[in-house]
Amino acid sequence: MFIQIKNLSKVFKKNLAVDKINFHIEKNKTVGLLGPNGCGKTTSIGMMLGLIKPSEGEIIIDNKNLDSFKRDEILARVNFCSPYIELPKKLTVKQNLEVYGRLYGVKNLSERILEISEDLDIKNFFKRKTGELSSGQKNRVSLAKSLINKPEILLLDEPTASLDPDIGDFVRSYIQEYRSKNQVTILLASHNMNEVERLCDSIIMMKKGKIIDRGTCKEIIKKHGRNNLEETFLKLARSRDELQ
Amino acid sequence: MNFSKIYALGLRHIYLISNSLPRIIDLIYWPTVQIFLWGFISKFFTLSSDYYSNSVGIILTAAILYDFLFRVSISFNMMFLEEIWSRNFTNLFIAPIRISEIITSLTLTAILRALIGLVPAAILAIPLFGVSVFKLGLPLLFLLLPLYLFGVTLGLLVTSGLLRFGPSFENIAWASLFFLAPLGCIYYPIEILPYSLQVVAKGLPLVHIFEEMRNILLNNTVNYFDIIKSISISIVYFILGVIIFYSSYLGAKQRGTLINMGE
Numbered sequence: 001m002f003i004q005i006k007n008l009s010k011v012f013k014k015n016l017a018v019d020k021i022n023f024h025i026e027k028n029k030t031v032g033l034l035g036p037n038g039c040g041k042t043t044s045i046g047m048m049l050g051l052i053k054p055s056e057g058e059i060i061i062d063n064k065n066l067d068s069f070k071r072d073e074i075l076a077r078v079n080f081c082s083p084y085i086e087l088p089k090k091l092t093v094k095q096n097l098e099v100y101g102r103l104y105g106v107k108n109l110s111e112r113i114l115e116i117s118e119d120l121d122i123k124n125f126f127k128r129k130t131g132e133l134s135s136g137q138k139n140r141v142s143l144a145k146s147l148i149n150k151p152e153i154l155l156l157d158e159p160t161a162s163l164d165p166d167i168g169d170f171v172r173s174y175i176q177e178y179r180s181k182n183q184v185t186i187l188l189a190s191h192n193m194n195e196v197e198r199l200c201d202s203i204i205m206m207k208k209g210k211i212i213d214r215g216t217c218k219e220i221i222k223k224h225g226r227n228n229l230e231e232t233f234l235k236l237a238r239s240r241d242e243l244q
Numbered sequence: 245m246n247f248s249k250i251y252a253l254g255l256r257h258i259y260l261i262s263n264s265l266p267r268i269i270d271l272i273y274w275p276t277v278q279i280f281l282w283g284f285i286s287k288f289f290t291l292s293s294d295y296y297s298n299s300v301g302i303i304l305t306a307a308i309l310y311d312f313l314f315r316v317s318i319s320f321n322m323m324f325l326e327e328i329w330s331r332n333f334t335n336l337f338i339a340p341i342r343i344s345e346i347i348t349s350l351t352l353t354a355i356l357r358a359l360i361g362l363v364p365a366a367i368l369a370i371p372l373f374g375v376s377v378f379k380l381g382l383p384l385l386f387l388l389l390p391l392y393l394f395g396v397t398l399g400l401l402v403t404s405g406l407l408r409f410g411p412s413f414e415n416i417a418w419a420s421l422f423f424l425a426p427l428g429c430i431y432y433p434i435e436i437l438p439y440s441l442q443v444v445a446k447g448l449p450l451v452h453i454f455e456e457m458r459n460i461l462l463n464n465t466v467n468y469f470d471i472i473k474s475i476s477i478s479i480v481y482f483i484l485g486v487i488i489f490y491s492s493y494l495g496a497k498q499r500g501t502l503i504n505m506g507e
Contacts, residue, residue: 088330
């Protein structure tokens with residue numbers, strides 16, 4: 001297994017945010033992490049990024065324990081994109097990509113920046129300050145930053161939140177295309193069920209810090225007797241606790 | 245240590261400065277105002293005080309050196325605050341850069357920011373007031389070194405507070421240096437302080453630095469023992485600052501505040 005999460009828990013003061021979750025992700029697969037707000041998705045991602053120290057459990061990436069292995073060596077192979085974090089607003093798009101490309105130790109950086117900017121259609125606002133861009137443009141720049149190092153593991157936290165349908169579709173299509181051309185394992189946290197159905201090989205449903213179900217979209221929809229993932233999500237989110 | 249990553253983080257701040265003329269002006273403006281203010285005060289004291297009559301510009305030289313300390317510390321804090329203000333904190337801390345590399349980068353970039361502001365002001369003091377800090381000669385470097393280390397240390401302590409308490413700690417960032425200034429004996433000899441405060445002040449490198457500066461300017465001699473003492477004390481504080489920074493970082497990881505730190 002490429003990513004293994006074993007008995008992972010996080011307690012903030014007396015609040016149990018993540019409660020002994022276990023899952024694994026195979027190499028080059030895309031897994032959706034779903035659940036209502038406050039269910040522990042972001043905390044789980046934070047622990048996988050080394051931003052939050054787990055209270056208990058292990059995160060093993062490519063047979064290396066995140067806690068004991070050199071953090072920067074693992075993080076060089078990972079990247080993250082979320083609309084809730086931003087790139088320095090006063091730097092131009094190109095400057096931001098250059099800074100992050102260097103931080104990630106990208107070789108042939110100029111070529112890589114050119115390649116990713118053409119792919120994501122951001123070249124025409126290369127010299128504009130990132131803070132002056134529209135949400136859709138910022139989102140594509142953030143995605144470019146998250147792919148600058150050609151990550152083996154990509155963590156996406158609601159990558160199309162607040163985007164109009166056209167840009168949202170562009171981003172989803174790009175992720176699909178990128179995945180087909182590159183070796184990348186993706187964990188996608190999203191509230192957009194169509195997006196999850198379109199992109200994910202399998203899903204993990206969380207509620208109150210626990211995993212309450214898992215499987216392919218089709219399996220989970222069928223298991224709960226609903227017509228689509230949206231209805232299944234609502235059923236699980238509104239039901240009393242259903243444990244795995 | 246990966247110097248390419250250290251340079252990358254420094255580059256982020258160099259771009260920030262070079263993209264904005266108001267930022268460059270802001271960096272130069274305050275040290276220049278300080279030079280003007282203390283230049284006139286210094287001129288007045290020189291004419292009216294026996295103590296200062298032998299050496300023109302002791303106060304102005306002290307003001308320039310103190311401003312160097314101030315600029316280094318504020319620069320360190322500002323660069324850290326920039327990451328919080330721009331909501332870039334998470335991106336920075338998930339990048340494969342070690343904490344030691346972040347500290348090194350901020351430390352090296354802080355001196356660059358400080359010098360951008362201070363060098364023009366120090367040069368301006370020569371024709372305007374006939375005072376050149378460069379007259380201190382080689383010992384000037386020995387005085388700047390502990391000031392630099394102590395400035396970075398104060399920056400480390402304030403940023404540790406930001407990691408521990410979040411952006412609300414920002415106001416302390418601005419107040420931190422004024423807090424120590426009275427004990428630093430920047431513009432007056434240590435004997436002015438009450439005895440109990442003299443004991444405390446001697447535990448800071450500032451007293452030794454500024455006493456030595458006055459010694460050089462008034463007596464034209466260099467007491468290397470005092471210089472070594474000030475450097476040694478600064479190194480001790482610096483090591484303490486690094487330890488506190490690491491401990492705040494680990495605490496922030498424990499509390500989960502690195503993931504959503506912002507304005």
